[in-house]
Amino acid sequence: MNTKRMVLYILSLIVSFVYLYMVWIFAPPELNLGERIRIFFQHVAPALIGYLAFGVTLVAGVMYLWKQDLRYDLIGAASIKIGLVFTTITLLSGMIWANASWGVYWNWDPRETTTLILWIAYACLIAYRASVNDRDVRAQYGSVFGIIAFPAVILSYISIRIWETLHPIVITGEGLQMGPEHGMTLMVSLIAVGLVYLLILDLTYRIDSVAERLMELRMQRSG
Amino acid sequence: MISIQVEGLTRRYGYRVALNDISFDVPVGGVHALFGNNGAGKTTLMRIISTLLQPHAGKVAVLGFDTKEDPIEVRKRIGVVGDKPLLYGELTGRENLNFYSDLYDLESYTASASIEDLAEQFDVKRWLDEPTKILSTGLRKRFDIIRSLLHSPDLFLLDEPFSGLDKDSTQVFRDYIEEKRQDRTAIVTTHNLSLGSEICDDFITLRKGEIVGQGPISEFDGNI
Amino acid sequence: MGSGLSYALAIAKKDLVTQMRKRFEAFSMFLFAIIAVFVLGLVLSSATFIVPDPETRLIVMTEIGAGMLWVVVFFTGMFGFSPVFISESETGTLKGLSLAPIPAWSVYLGKVIYGFILMGLVELFLVPISMGLLGFTFAADVSPIFILATFCLGTLDLAAVGAMASALTMPAESKATVYPIVYFPTATTALILLVEITRMLAIGIPLVGPGIVDLLIILSGHVFAMVTLSATVFHFTLTS
Numbered sequence: 001m002n003t004k005r006m007v008l009y010i011l012s013l014i015v016s017f018v019y020l021y022m023v024w025i026f027a028p029p030e031l032n033l034g035e036r037i038r039i040f041f042q043h044v045a046p047a048l049i050g051y052l053a054f055g056v057t058l059v060a061g062v063m064y065l066w067k068q069d070l071r072y073d074l075i076g077a078a079s080i081k082i083g084l085v086f087t088t089i090t091l092l093s094g095m096i097w098a099n100a101s102w103g104v105y106w107n108w109d110p111r112e113t114t115t116l117i118l119w120i121a122y123a124c125l126i127a128y129r130a131s132v133n134d135r136d137v138r139a140q141y142g143s144v145f146g147i148i149a150f151p152a153v154i155l156s157y158i159s160i161r162i163w164e165t166l167h168p169i170v171i172t173g174e175g176l177q178m179g180p181e182h183g184m185t186l187m188v189s190l191i192a193v194g195l196v197y198l199l200i201l202d203l204t205y206r207i208d209s210v211a212e213r214l215m216e217l218r219m220q221r222s223g
Numbered sequence: 224m225i226s227i228q229v230e231g232l233t234r235r236y237g238y239r240v241a242l243n244d245i246s247f248d249v250p251v252g253g254v255h256a257l258f259g260n261n262g263a264g265k266t267t268l269m270r271i272i273s274t275l276l277q278p279h280a281g282k283v284a285v286l287g288f289d290t291k292e293d294p295i296e297v298r299k300r301i302g303v304v305g306d307k308p309l310l311y312g313e314l315t316g317r318e319n320l321n322f323y324s325d326l327y328d329l330e331s332y333t334a335s336a337s338i339e340d341l342a343e344q345f346d347v348k349r350w351l352d353e354p355t356k357i358l359s360t361g362l363r364k365r366f367d368i369i370r371s372l373l374h375s376p377d378l379f380l381l382d383e384p385f386s387g388l389d390k391d392s393t394q395v396f397r398d399y400i401e402e403k404r405q406d407r408t409a410i411v412t413t414h415n416l417s418l419g420s421e422i423c424d425d426f427i428t429l430r431k432g433e434i435v436g437q438g439p440i441s442e443f444d445g446n447i
Numbered sequence: 448m449g450s451g452l453s454y455a456l457a458i459a460k461k462d463l464v465t466q467m468r469k470r471f472e473a474f475s476m477f478l479f480a481i482i483a484v485f486v487l488g489l490v491l492s493s494a495t496f497i498v499p500d501p502e503t504r505l506i507v508m509t510e511i512g513a514g515m516l517w518v519v520v521f522f523t524g525m526f527g528f529s530p531v532f533i534s535e536s537e538t539g540t541l542k543g544l545s546l547a548p549i550p551a552w553s554v555y556l557g558k559v560i561y562g563f564i565l566m567g568l569v570e571l572f573l574v575p576i577s578m579g580l581l582g583f584t585f586a587a588d589v590s591p592i593f594i595l596a597t598f599c600l601g602t603l604d605l606a607a608v609g610a611m612a613s614a615l616t617m618p619a620e621s622k623a624t625v626y627p628i629v630y631f632p633t634a635t636t637a638l639i640l641l642v643e644i645t646r647m648l649a650i651g652i653p654l655v656g657p658g659i660v661d662l663l664i665i666l667s668g669h670v671f672a673m674v675t676l677s678a679t680v681f682h683f684t685l686t687s
Contacts, residue, residue: 065683068279113639121632128629131619135237140687141615144680148611148633151672155636162665216238275545275686294686298548309543313465325457326547354468370543 005202012195019192022185030182036100037182043093045189046086047115049197051153053083054122056201058150061143073139074212076146077129078204080122082197087119110163114156121152224251226378226408227272231281234267241267243432244281251286251377252405256419256440257412259429265412268429269382272410273303286377299327302376304384308367312356316347316366319355320373327374334373341369345395361389368396379409385418397422416445451553458544458557462531463564472530473565480523480573487515488580505582506650512581513649514642519577520570521605521638527565528609529616529626531558532684536617541685551682555610559674562606570598586651593659597644600663604637604670611677614684633673640666 023041030037060076063069094112095105106112125145132138160167178186227249234242242264249255259265270276271283274294282289288296310319317338324334342348345365355363364387371379379400385393400409400422413419419426426443428436436443466473491511498504535541544554578584585594612630619625644662 065680068277114636117632117635117639120635124628124632128615128619128625131621131625133620134618136235136687137618140683141618144683145615145629147680148673148676151669151676152632152636154672155669162661212238219238273546275542277686295548295550298546301546303546305542307539307542309540309546311461311465311540312538313468314461318461318464322457322461323543323547326454326544326549328548 008195008199008202012192012199015188015192015195019188022188027181027185028179030179033101036097039093039097039100041185041189043090043097044186045193046093047090048190049193050083050086050090050118051157052194053079053086053197053201054118054150054153057083057122057146061146064139064143070135070139070212071209073143074205074208075201076143078201078208080125080146081204082200084119084122084126085200086193086197087115087122091115091119109167110159111156111167114152114159118152118156121149125149225249225284226251226286227410228284229268229272229281230283232268232271232278232283233280234264234271234276235279236267241432242271245429245432245434246281247427247434247437249408249410251408253424254400254404254409254411254422256423256426256443257410257429258416258419258426258436258443259412262431263429264432265429266382269303269380269410269412273301273380274298299374300376301378301380302371302374303380303382304368304371305382306386308355308363309370310355310363310366313354315352315354316342316358317351319366320370323370324373329374337373337375338369341372344399345369345392360387361392364388365392365395368392372399377407379407381409381411383413384411385413385415451550451556454547454549454553455556455560458554459560459564462558462561466561466565472526473568476523476526476565477569477572479526480519480569481576483519483522484515484573484577484580487519488512488577488582491515491581508581509583509649510646512577512583513645515581516574516577516583517601517638517641517645519573520566520601521634523569523573524562524566524605524609524634525627525630527569528562528606528630529613529622531562531610532613532617533622533626541617545685551685552678554685555614555678555681556674558610558613559603559606562610563603566602566606567598570602574598583649585648588651589648589659593663594648596663597641597648597666600666600670601637601641604641604666604673605634607670607673607677608634608637611673611681614681617684637666637669637673640669 023038027037027041029035033040056079057076060072060079064072064076091112094115098107098112099105125142128145129138129142132141225248229248230246232242232245233240245268257265257268267276271278271290272285274290274297277291282291284290285297286300288300290297310316311322314322320338321331321334324331324338329337338351339348342351345368347362347365347369350358350362350366355366358366368384384396388396411419411423420440420443423440425439426436427434428443428446436446491508495504495507495511498507532541535544545551609630612626612633615629616622616626640662644659644666647659647662
């Protein structure tokens with residue numbers, strides 16, 4: 001294992017523990033939300049990193065179309081899966097929060113709806129990629145799909161600014177609308193989830209490229 | 224003057240190499256054969272020359288225009304005939320040809336004149352106003368050949384052009400090629416080696432993505 | 448000299464002529480829309496039967512019906528938009544369009560124009576029929592310009608997304624299954640906005656929340672993003 005990767009693993013481990021400590025012990029109960037603020041961190045961080053993951057898919061798609069290098073496609077495809085996992089966590093933690101606050105799991109709030117669409121869109125992208133057999137064509141068309149799916153991310157992100165929703169606008173032009181302890185905890189949670197994202201991306205990319213290399217060797221053997 | 228210039232061309236499908244670092248030049252004028260078995264890379268090469276496929280390495284220039292950088296300039300100068308006629312069954316022959324003239328930016332007056340002219344040459348005049356879906360395979364093929372000639376291309380790319388073509392039509396098409404062979408270039412891929420040997424000046428043989436034979440047609444030993 | 452737009456119009460015209468001769472596609476789209484409106488109307492009328500007050504019932508019907516209309520258009524789009532590239536790729540004629548010396552975006556644009564006109568023709572019949580069967584009307588104080596703008600932008604958005612989805616489905620196995628999973632996720636965004644806007648057109652503009660103009664601007668943004676994004680990357684689906 002090379003040094004960079006070792007540093008990433010150890011750093012992720014340390015920051016994850018700091019994150020656990022800050023979310024559950026360090027952060028004080030909030031004035032209105034009380035202890036429910038603890039769900040907030042596990043909701044916002046995966047949501048934003050999920051958007052980032054789909055952004056990485058977009059960029060990887062553009063890079064693939066430009067350079068025709070299958071490595072970009074592997075990164076893009078890996079990022080969809082991870083983004084989907086994080087979006088699932090976002091939806092679930094949101095449901096837990098909604099149940100704690102309003103007594104129902106799902107409100108059909110615009111943010112909820114647009115995030116669910118986002119989840120469906122990228123799940124469809126995975127299903128779509130599986131339906132295309134030819135490796136090059138899958139990369140090419142999958143990249144195009146990854147690019148045109150991105151407006152769904154933008155709509156999910158701006159939805160709370162369009163409609164009156166249950167979601168507070170936390171990040172405004174004047175900075176974070178919360179106390180310093182909570183702001184710090186949010187920052188740490190973003191870094192922790194971001195590092196975990198990088199870690200899984202790296203692992204998935206390596207596993208997938210080995211799998212492809214294996215396929216390549218088997219194809220070469222068959223002539 | 225060179226009509227096709229291929230330099231270090233490589234194309235892969237997934238991880239399989241379809242064309243491996245091939246280079247050759249084709250001069251302007253004459254009919255040139257491209258021989259090879261299935262999977263030798265003939266179709267891939269034709270698709271790259273006709274700008275439908277991008278090279279992974281190396282470059283291809285058609286009449287001085289790079290297929291990757293200037294695909295539109297290349298497409299203006301090539302006429303492609305493949306195994307499937309590129310015609311809309313619901314439309315009549317004339318409507319099909321008019322549609323393609325629009326896409327090739329031909330003046331409607333010259334277009335209709337050349338449609339009449341070519342229809343006369345290929346003896347399909349009385350079928351011009353029938354929907355192409357009711358026509359026989361041979362007639363559809365003739366219309367498809369007319370379609371490829373509308374913009375009087377400098378380079379013909381003919382992928383198995385005589386398959387599905389009856390004897391008369393083959394003769395008409397051969398005469399057409401014969402008449403233009405001084406200043407126009409034709410590349411023909413065919414399984415029919417005897418016909419290929421009859422009409423072509425020289426040949427290139429592909430095997431597993433590499434050039435294994437090249438030279439004047441008199442040197443062709445019938446081995447692909 | 449032709450411009451990209453004139454090639455697009457030539458392609459759209461070719462498709463419309465072909466469609467007029469085949470007829471069954473437009474006709475089955477229309478029939479499907481009628482069946483969907485009929486089923487939804489049936490469910491809607493029995494479901495709202497528990498509302499005793501006829502006036503409240505009318506409002507509920509209006510609000511749901513206005514949304515249902517776009518659901519019908521959305522599903523009808525599956526029939527109308529899915530063949531635009533798939534059928535040309537199956538008959539092989541797409542190669543003729545790829546070989547023509549025209550920019551790839553004009554091929555895409557031509558198909559969008561064709562889809563827009565085809566769907567628009569179906570809507571011309573569908574909207575009055577569903578207004579009758581689903582029992583909604585447009586609020587009296589709403590300007591007809593808004594109604595026209597909503598239908599034009601909505602149909603254009605669905606046509607843009609539907610054509611791109613058809614192009615993306617070309618290389619897939621079992622295309623009938625794959626088309627919806629490409630079309631739905633990209634079109635749902637437009638659907639949500641359209642349902643919201645049409646509800647406002649039907650029950651009048653609410654005092655709180657975003658105005659109709661705001662939502663129309665966002666919808667235009669979506670149309671613009673989908674058309675330009677798709678037109679930009681479209682050539683990657685013709686040449687590989």
